[in-house]
Amino acid sequence: MGEARKYMSGTHAALMSLCRGFCYWPGCEEPVTRFVDGEHILNLEIAHIRAVSSGGKRFDPGLSLDEKNAFSNLLLCKARHARVDCHGSRQYTVELLEAWKEQRESEETAALRGLTEERLRELVSESFALFQDETREALEELTRIALEAAATLQVLEVVP
Numbered sequence: 001m002g003e004a005r006k007y008m009s010g011t012h013a014a015l016m017s018l019c020r021g022f023c024y025w026p027g028c029e030e031p032v033t034r035f036v037d038g039e040h041i042l043n044l045e046i047a048h049i050r051a052v053s054s055g056g057k058r059f060d061p062g063l064s065l066d067e068k069n070a071f072s073n074l075l076l077c078k079a080r081h082a083r084v085d086c087h088g089s090r091q092y093t094v095e096l097l098e099a100w101k102e103q104r105e106s107e108e109t110a111a112l113r114g115l116t117e118e119r120l121r122e123l124v125s126e127s128f129a130l131f132q133d134e135t136r137e138a139l140e141e142l143t144r145i146a147l148e149a150a151a152t153l154q155v156l157e158v159v160p
Helices: 011-018 081-085 094-112 117-145 147-155
Strands: 033-036 039-042 046-048 074-076
Touching: 011 046, 011 074, 046 081, 074 094, 117 147
Parallel strands: none
Antiparallel strands: 033 039, 046 074
16 A cells, blocks of 8 residues: 555645646646636646655655655646656656756746845735735625625624
8 A cells, every 4th residue: 555645735736836836847828727618727747756655656665655755856837747657757767856846836936036124014904905905806896796795794704
């Protein structure tokens, strides 16, 4: 029986953020989210660079379970996951998959280099202000459509 796949809190969010919305495979334009029949669905699988189970691709017996499930060992890919882990997939080495991960994530994190605590506070503050503005606008629209529902949200302090 294989070992458990367990991920730290925030791992999914970090992968979703750093993948920039697409599969890690270079050039793949498969989005990690889709709308199907008007409903938002996740179009992803978490793939391990080094397998969790001893029979898996690129298994490293020297890694602990926590290391196997660590963010640094994970990629997002639904369309290509089976291909990377299928029979005859020797060309997908640890080094190649790590390079894909580094390339995708480094492009996204380049903007964070040199980020000061003060600038981070500003960014968070700007983000919350934008959220509050959008929420206020949504509440105004809801008030026009469903006054009782809008009043309930205000009483519950769900919106500012």
